[in-house]
Amino acid sequence: MPSQLVCRPERDLPVAVLTVSGTLDRxxxxxxxxxxxxxxxxxxxxxxxxxxRLRVADPIAFGTFGSVVCQTAEFPNVPIVVCGADPGTSAALAATPDCAGVEMAVDCEAALAEATTEPAPDTIRVRLRPVPEACRQVRNLVDQACARWQRTEFAATATLIATELVANVVRHAHTTMEFTLAVRDGRLTMAVRDGSRTMPRQLDPGLTDSGGRGLRLVRELSAAWGVLPITDGKIVWTHLIPALT
Structure with missing residues (x-):
């Protein structure tokens, strides 16, 4: 009989809850x-x-858990809490290198109660059309937000990265996009969600090439960045941290 896994979303925002039951295997x-x-x-x-109510079928399945869950824990500055795991599962996950950044909780109701009382990070979310004007709009948005949140140390780099992320959608995805900007635990996070499932490619342009440097710029200026594929498109995200003085 084939394995069955049921993943049921119980809550959405501001705290999301995903209940997983059944058997986890390859x-x-x-x-x-x-x-x-x-x-x-x-x-x-x-x-x-x-x-x-999750049963992990074999040790290989812990590697599966690490690859599909724990490696997404950095995106985009959204803490993941695994709750309700039995002692054996908790110990195995704690020993999985990819899961080092994942928080564990014994009781799910207590974890939810704690999460809902935590102060929400400063966040701005806007929808933009895939037109050149969107680049100017996002630059102004980021610059004003950094000033309002008194995080002007991020402004110059963040406006540059935001412009490149949005411009990439305008040039290649050609879909409406959602831009999110947030500050949490001293880090500034930006993410752009679009409706194209085509993954961005990092190019290696020559000195005389007029384009192709966008993602290289994002990579070099960010503390961390990545792409999260989703069913109806993708999200390109980036983290900035204050420069050491």
């Missing part, structure tokens, strides 16, 4: 990855993964 790992990415796509304040 066959059902993809379904878990899709469900986690779908929950993260809304960019909640925190994602609680309720695994109270």
């Amino acid at each position: 066959l059902t790992g993809d379904a878990l990855g899709v469900a986690v990415r779908r929950s993260l796509a809304g960019q909640p304040v925190k994602l609680l993964l309720d695994v109270t």
Whole structure:
């Protein structure tokens, strides 16, 4: 009999809860990855993964869990809390290198109560059309937000990166986009969600080439960045941290 895994979203924003039940193995790992990415796509304040009724079939499945869940824990500054795991599962996850940044909680209700009382990070979210004017709009938005949040140390770099992220959608994806800007734990996070499932490619342009440097610029100026594929497109995200003085 084939394995079955059920992933049911219980809450969306500001704190997302995803209940996972059934058997996790090499066959059902993809379904878990899709469900986690779908929950993260809304960019909640925190994602609680309720695994109270999850059975991990074999040690290889822990690697599956690490690859589809723990490696997304950095995106985009959304803490993931795995709650309700049995002692064996908790110990195995703690020993999985990819899961070092994932928080563990014994009781899911207590974890949810704690998460809902935490102060929400400063966040701005806007929808933009795929037109050149969107680049100017996002530059102004980021510059004004950094001033309002008294994080002007981010302004110059953040406006440059935001412009490149939005310009990439205008040039290549040609879809309406959602731009999110947030500050949490001293880090500034930006993310652009578009409706194209084509993954961005890092090019290696020559000295005389007029374009192709956008993602290289994002990579070099960011503390971390990445791409999260989702069912209806993708999210390109980036983190900035204050420069050391």
